[in-house]
Amino acid sequence: MIRDRDASYVEFVTTRRDHLRRVAYALCGDWHRADDLVQTALVKLYVAWPRVRRTGSEEAYARTILVRASIDESRRPWRRERPTEAVPDAPAAAPLAVEERSALLDALHALPPQQRVAVVLRHWLGLSVAEAAKEMRISEGTVKSHTSRGLDALRSVLDTAGA
Amino acid sequence: MHDVADRLAADIESAAAGAPPAPVGVDHLLRQGRRSLLRRRAALGAGTAAAALVVGGGAWALAPAGTTASDTTDPAAPPAGDPLPPDTLARYDADTGELTIAPGWAVERRLDDPLTGPAAADFAVDRVDDSVGLVLTSGGETVWLIAWYGTEGSGDADAIAGTITTGPGEDYESFAVFLEITAAEASDVRAGEWGHTAALLDTDGEVQVKPGWTVAERIDAPTGPGSVAVDVTDGKRHQWFVFEAGGGEISDVAADPADPRTPDASYADFQAWVDDVVGGLAANRTPDEGAR
Numbered sequence: 108m109i110r111d112r113d114a115s116y117v118e119f120v121t122t123r124r125d126h127l128r129r130v131a132y133a134l135c136g137d138w139h140r141a142d143d144l145v146q147t148a149l150v151k152l153y154v155a156w157p158r159v160r161r162t163g164s165e166e167a168y169a170r171t172i173l174v175r176a177s178i179d180e181s182r183r184p185w186r187r188e189r190p191t192e193a194v195p196d197a198p199a200a201a202p203l204a205v206e207e208r209s210a211l212l213d214a215l216h217a218l219p220p221q222q223r224v225a226v227v228l229r230h231w232l233g234l235s236v237a238e239a240a241k242e243m244r245i246s247e248g249t250v251k252s253h254t255s256r257g258l259d260a261l262r263s264v265l266d267t268a269g270a
Numbered sequence: 271m272h273d274v275a276d277r278l279a280a281d282i283e284s285a286a287a288g289a290p291p292a293p294v295g296v297d298h299l300l301r302q303g304r305r306s307l308l309r310r311r312a313a314l315g316a317g318t319a320a321a322a323l324v325v326g327g328g329a330w331a332l333a334p335a336g337t338t339a340s341d342t343t344d345p346a347a348p349p350a351g352d353p354l355p356p357d358t359l360a361r362y363d364a365d366t367g368e369l370t371i372a373p374g375w376a377v378e379r380r381l382d383d384p385l386t387g388p389a390a391a392d393f394a395v396d397r398v399d400d401s402v403g404l405v406l407t408s409g410g411e412t413v414w415l416i417a418w419y420g421t422e423g424s425g426d427a428d429a430i431a432g433t434i435t436t437g438p439g440e441d442y443e444s445f446a447v448f449l450e451i452t453a454a455e456a457s458d459v460r461a462g463e464w465g466h467t468a469a470l471l472d473t474d475g476e477v478q479v480k481p482g483w484t485v486a487e488r489i490d491a492p493t494g495p496g497s498v499a500v501d502v503t504d505g506k507r508h509q510w511f512v513f514e515a516g517g518g519e520i521s522d523v524a525a526d527p528a529d530p531r532t533p534d535a536s537y538a539d540f541q542a543w544v545d546d547v548v549g550g551l552a553a554n555r556t557p558d559e560g561a562r
Binding site: 116156 | 273274275277278279281282283284285286289290292293294296299300302303304306
């Protein structure tokens with residue numbers, strides 16, 4: 108029934124959207140793009156909801172969409188932009204002042220996309236190598252190499268900050 | 271490893287504390303999800319009905335829209351048109367526009383034209399010429415569906431008919447929601463889902479313009495293969511665009527919907543604007559992007 112579908116979906120979105128936003132932000136480094144990614148993932152999740160819910164894989168499904176979409180997006184020659192009411196003749200608005208930046212996050216977001224995703228999945232979300240490989244659609248060996256290189260880069264930032 | 275993991279977790283939490291609120295509510299997500307589901311059903315369901323439905327051969331004509339259900343459910347009505355395909359309870363004849371319903375099924379409720387008009391982007395046809403939402407009953411069984419037929423492109427192609435339905439077991443409430451979503455989808459398109467924007471580049475790389483608007487000028491490949499600049503007009507106003515398609519995705523990189531320039535604007539003005547946009551894009555692009 109559509110009503111049942113909606114109720115359980117709304118419950119999931121209400122409880123897990125904030126976490127998914129954080130995951131998306133960790134993957135892309137921008138809250139607005141993160142919200143686009145999350146919206147895309149949650150709309151796709153709604154379509155697949157009965158099947159995904161039966162298997163109890165709601166969050167994994169949404170996260171996989173986030174991961175793949177963020178990787179796909181990074182491969183685009185140009186980022187998507189929306190039509191504006193007028194051609195901007197002024198610089199884009201400055202980043203949100205309230206947004207807290209850190210050297211570690213800056214370093215994370217400066218990593219090549221695959222390294223960044225591997226680090227986020229393995230060392231923030233705690234996925235196994237096999238799970239990360241499945242979500243990223245790459246081999247386990249490639250996950251290990253991406254993770255290793257990404258971690259080296261982040262550690263150097265921490266070392267510098269701590270020096 | 272824990273050093274990085276712990277710091278990442280802490281820094282992400284800290285960043286989240288200063289993050290802007292989520293831009294859309296759950297209701298919006300639900301609506302988007304329902305639309306996406308509808309489009310999927312439309313794509314999968316065109317010309318088919320739920321496999322669980324078993325009906326006999328033969329068919330009878332449904333009276334024109336506006337008649338009452340009781341007028342239209344006479345099981346003695348004469349067979350008309352071609353027999354329905356197996357497992358199909360209702361279907362338009364795409365050539366005549368006549369709707370037929372499987373024998374033994376009665377129309378409990380009907381809603382005319384839930385889809386009629388310009389079709390949603392992912393629908394099987396560009397325009398739905400006629401459609402009807404039906405609650406059909408037979409014995410103790412109730413089935414709801416939307417039958418439609420329509421045409422692609424200019425209409426020169428053969429019309430296509432189809433039926434959107436789900437299996438038995440859904441209740442009328444679900445049907446009402448389904449119709450509401452379907453009608454809203456069609457209504458959005460009819461009412462101008464285009465909004466202020468009068469042109470876009472579709473996934474085939476073709477420029478599409480809002481109904482009532484035409485392409486007045488066009489410059490191909492202003493920023494490279496796959497890009498196009500267009501001046502579109504409804505006879506009173508103009509909008510200028512530079513579109514780029516890359517990586518299978520569309521980037522409408524500049525639009526000027528609110529520009530005060532009127533039909534007085536010349537081709538030279540348009541060309542100068544395109545040059546400005548192209549120059550700005552080149553200046554803002556990183557060497558890596560420019561190399562692709």
